[in-house]
Each structure stands twice: as structure tokens, then as C-alpha cells.
Amino acid sequence: MTQHRTLVKICGLSSPETLRATIAAGADMAGFVFFERSPRHIDLETARTLGLMAQDRISRVALTVDARDAELDEIVDALAPDMLQLHGKESPERVAAVKARFDLPVIKAIGVATPEDVARASAYRGADVLLFDAKPAPDAAVPGGAGVSFDWNLLRNIGAANWMLSGGLDAENVAGALRVTKAPAVDVSSGVERERGVKDPARIADFIKAVRAL
């Protein structure tokens, strides 16, 4: 039986130092947040710098929340992402429209708290990758990156082909999460930070080491 390597995405990078550490540690994807209320938000000038640094070294993922086309145009122009991550309340139709407009693979985040939330994901067949994350509170100011996990058992026997697990992962719990879910890819933000919004190169390396040790 072929055992595929688990892919790792480090999300919410905002400095050259931590992007460099992420590439050196062997991550597959680097996520950049474009959402002004987030402590990880980057402006277009920073996106241009980090996008060039990452080019041909790691896949660049632009994360947005219910962004309009004009905003996405600017982000795509600045970062030149390899993928778009839609982390808001985008409908399946909106996901298809964004994919068609930018001709880029799309990751759609699905907030999970109940089996019904997992079932809801089947509507997003048009997305290239489904990212299962802890469901934010309806009134949350920032709908992700909160370091909160959910019941991984909800993802046992999941039918989706391309999907990622996220929500409250860190170097200590990621092995257990992968044992339960057998996820083909994992995504982390808070679990590799020294304080909210500040990535820690040592924690990034430890997280990737923990995944690769499996």
C-alpha cells in the first residue's frame, strides 16, 4: 500500500524571518491572511515581498474572508498565490465563481461542530480542497485562527478526496489527530506562535518534525 506524505500548511505568516523558517523546515504551503481584523493580516506591500520570497520554494495560499472581486484582484496581483483559501461564508456558487475568475485552485474552509456541518461540505464539490476547521461562534470578530479544536471523530470515514484538518493543532496533538482522522494534510496557525499573531520558528520546526515522524 502506498503511504503518501502528509502535507503541511503553516498559516498566518507575516514576516520574512518566519517565512524563511517555514520553508527551511519543509512545509508544503504558506498561508497569508488578508483580513484587517486579524492580528496576522498583511498589507499588499508585504504580500509582494513575501510572495517573491516564496516563489518556486513553497506554495503560496492567500486567505480571505468573503472578499469581493476587486479585493481579490489586488491580492492576486500582489502575492501571486498558487491557491486561494476562502474562509468566510462563501456559497458553493461563489467558490465556483472565484475559481473560474482567477483560474486558481480553491481551498474552502468548513466550520465543524456537528455531523451536519461535515455533511454540509458535500455542497462544495467545486472546491479543490476542503479545509475542516473548528466552527467559529456566529458573532466571532475573526472567523478562524483561534487555536480551537473540535471532535476529530466527526471526520472518521469522511468521503472527500482532497481535504485538510485544522483547528487547534500543535506539535503535541498533531500525531493523535492524524491517527484518528488520517487526514492527507494539516494546517496550523496558533499552535506555532509564541503569542497571538507572532509565529515562532522553533515551534514551526517542531510541528513539522512531529508530522514527519509519523
Ligand SMILES: O=C(O)c1ccccc1NCC(=O)[C@H](O)[C@H](O)COP(=O)(O)O
Ligand atoms: O488566522 C487568522 O487570523 C484568520 C483570520 C480570518 C479567517 C481565518 C483565519 N485563520 C485561519 C487559519 O489560520 C487556519 O486555517 C485555521 O483556522 C487554524 O487555525 P488555528 O486553530 O489557529 O491553528
